[in-house]
Amino acid sequence: MPTVSNVSSFRKVTPGMLASQRLAMSNDIPDIGKSEVAIALKRAAQPLGLASTAYHVLDILLGLSKPEDWKGGNRPVVAISNEKLAAYVGRSERTVIRAIKQLVEAQVLAYRDSSTGRRWVHRNDTGEITYAYGLDFTPARVRYHEIKKLADEWQAKLNADREARRSVTKVSRAIVDIVEATDDVDLSDFHDQMMAILESTMTVQKKAADLQNLYDLLVEALNKDWKNKDQPAKNENMSSEYDTDVTPLFNTSSQDSCLNKRPSANAEEQFNKPNAAYGDEIAPEREQAERGGAKTPLDREQKRPKGRFSDHSGTLDSVSISLLESACTAVQSDFGLSFDSWPELLSAAEVLRLGIGLSETAYADACGKLGRQTATAILAVVAEKALRDPNKISSPGGYFRACCDRAAEGKLALARSLFGLAAG
Numbered sequence: 001m002p003t004v005s006n007v008s009s010f011r012k013v014t015p016g017m018l019a020s021q022r023l024a025m026s027n028d029i030p031d032i033g034k035s036e037v038a039i040a041l042k043r044a045a046q047p048l049g050l051a052s053t054a055y056h057v058l059d060i061l062l063g064l065s066k067p068e069d070w071k072g073g074n075r076p077v078v079a080i081s082n083e084k085l086a087a088y089v090g091r092s093e094r095t096v097i098r099a100i101k102q103l104v105e106a107q108v109l110a111y112r113d114s115s116t117g118r119r120w121v122h123r124n125d126t127g128e129i130t131y132a133y134g135l136d137f138t139p140a141r142v143r144y145h146e147i148k149k150l151a152d153e154w155q156a157k158l159n160a161d162r163e164a165r166r167s168v169t170k171v172s173r174a175i176v177d178i179v180e181a182t183d184d185v186d187l188s189d190f191h192d193q194m195m196a197i198l199e200s201t202m203t204v205q206k207k208a209a210d211l212q213n214l215y216d217l218l219v220e221a222l223n224k225d226w227k228n229k230d231q232p233a234k235n236e237n238m239s240s241e242y243d244t245d246v247t248p249l250f251n252t253s254s255q256d257s258c259l260n261k262r263p264s265a266n267a268e269e270q271f272n273k274p275n276a277a278y279g280d281e282i283a284p285e286r287e288q289a290e291r292g293g294a295k296t297p298l299d300r301e302q303k304r305p306k307g308r309f310s311d312h313s314g315t316l317d318s319v320s321i322s323l324l325e326s327a328c329t330a331v332q333s334d335f336g337l338s339f340d341s342w343p344e345l346l347s348a349a350e351v352l353r354l355g356i357g358l359s360e361t362a363y364a365d366a367c368g369k370l371g372r373q374t375a376t377a378i379l380a381v382v383a384e385k386a387l388r389d390p391n392k393i394s395s396p397g398g399y400f401r402a403c404c405d406r407a408a409e410g411k412l413a414l415a416r417s418l419f420g421l422a423a424g
Contacts, residue, residue: 008113016105023139024075024110032144034070038062041108041140043151048106053091054099058108060088061135069129070141077112079119079134100135107143110136164208171211172198178218181354185225190218219336219351226350315374315407318415321345327421328380330387331355339380342373349376352383356396366404378403381417388424 007013007021041048041062045055061078069076086096103109112133114120119134140147175194179187197210325332325339332339335355337348349372353363358379366375379400386396393399406412 006113007111008117010117011111011113014105016107017101017111020104020107020110020139023107023142024112024136026138026142027073029073029075029138029141030144031072032070032141034062034065034067034076037070037137037140037144037147040144040148040151044147044154047150047154048108048147049102050106051099051102053089053095054102054106056089057085057096057099058103060085061109061137065137068127070137074129075132076137076141077121077129077132077134078137079121079132081119108137108140110139112136161204164204167208168198168204168211171208171215175211175215175218178222178354182222185222187218187221190214190221216336223336223348223351226347314410315370315412315414316377319377319418323415323418323422324377324380327418328384331380331384334387335383345380346372346376349379352376352379356383356386356400358397358400362397362401366400369408370404374407375404377414378407378412381414381421384421385417388421 007017011017041058042055045058050058061080064078064080065076068074082093082096082100085100086093089096089099091099100109104111112135114133121132121134122130124130172194175190179191193214194211197207197214200207202210321339321342324345328339331337331352335348335351337344337351339345339348349363353360356379363375363379366378369375370378382393382396382400382403386393386399403412407414
């Protein structure tokens with residue numbers, strides 16, 4: 001078939017039309033089949049700027065072309081009158097003419113006009129085209145790789161926009177939840193900044209990035225506030241009557257130094273004054289001490305009541321703060337926390353509670369039954385599991401309560417879970 005691509009004199013030539021004619025006369029045609037080019041064209045319809053009618057016309061022309069015309073160095077030409085094409089599309093002829101011109105200027109088609117303006121295709125005995133006049137798809141074949149890249153970039157942009165919109169929704173809801181759930185700190189400024197970002201005219205990706213930065217600042221501010229509130233009062237003359245003496249689980253130093261200076265894994269928070277229930281536990285010991293009857297740690301453990309508010313020490317057997325720190329890496333990274341010591345873990349309890357959507361009542365009840373240290377350790381493990389596999393734990397709050405119930409019965413293997421998380 002001749003490589004000359006003619007344009008009738010009645011057409012008003014435009015730069016886009018000339019570019020299409022040059023592509024149609026190219027001899028460097030990649031061996032790309034009809035299906036590949038059709039998929040690339042339809043994916044790139046939006047970035048190419050094709051209107052709905054032009055897309056409809058393109059779809060019909062692709063359907064009318066023969067697959068064998070797209071093989072090797074052939075030039076696929078479709079011969080159909082504007083009148084018949086208008087009947088297929090359901091639009092007027094002038095609308096169809098404008099749609100074809102749009103496809104030509106988008107360098108998808110090229111005009112191959114006859115001297116009379118009629119469109120027809122002549123084939124030999126083997127079915128190959130010898131002469132053809134109509135609409136030539138050679139520009140689309142020549143530009144295949146460019147069109148495919150354009151489609152891929154457009155799809156990537158759509159995916160990025162979708163993820164950014166999801167991030168905007170997720171992070172803004174998280175900020176609102178934290179602001180509404182925190183009564184003792186004025187966070188209205190964070191809420192105002194969030195609304196300003198949402199109402200701005202910036203791109204959705206910029207909104208998502210700004211909201212994420214605002215959320216990180218909010219979590220950091222809350223973490224500092226809670227850490228300051230839970231920081232133990234430093235008093236050189238602090239009495240040691242509230243310290244809990246237990247046998248250390250990890251003998252990394254002398255027995256005496258462990259008993260007197262370091263909080264063990266099973267000990268309640270030593271820096272805060274005990275609540276009423278815990279005071280009832282230690283009251284008999286204090287009375288005996290005042291009478292001069294000093295008791296060993298084992299004696300005091302045997303004297304401790306085993307009622308509702310007793311500490312289930314078996315839950316934290318073989319559990320150290322270093323094990324918690326190495327196992328709960330996702331929690332520390334995502335929430336900006338640090339589990340270097342038991343006081344730091346306890347100070348992070350409020351962030352963890354809000355992170356899994358646990359109510360204050362449920363956490364307080366767990367602290368009453370198990371002790372604050374045990375309840376917070378379980379809370380950290382539940383938050384870590386929920387972050388690592390959100391689909392596996394649909395309700396972290398319910399999972400936390402179930403773990404606390406098992407711990408109250410002495411059936412929770414917390415150390416095994418921590419070793420599994422650390423290994424994973």
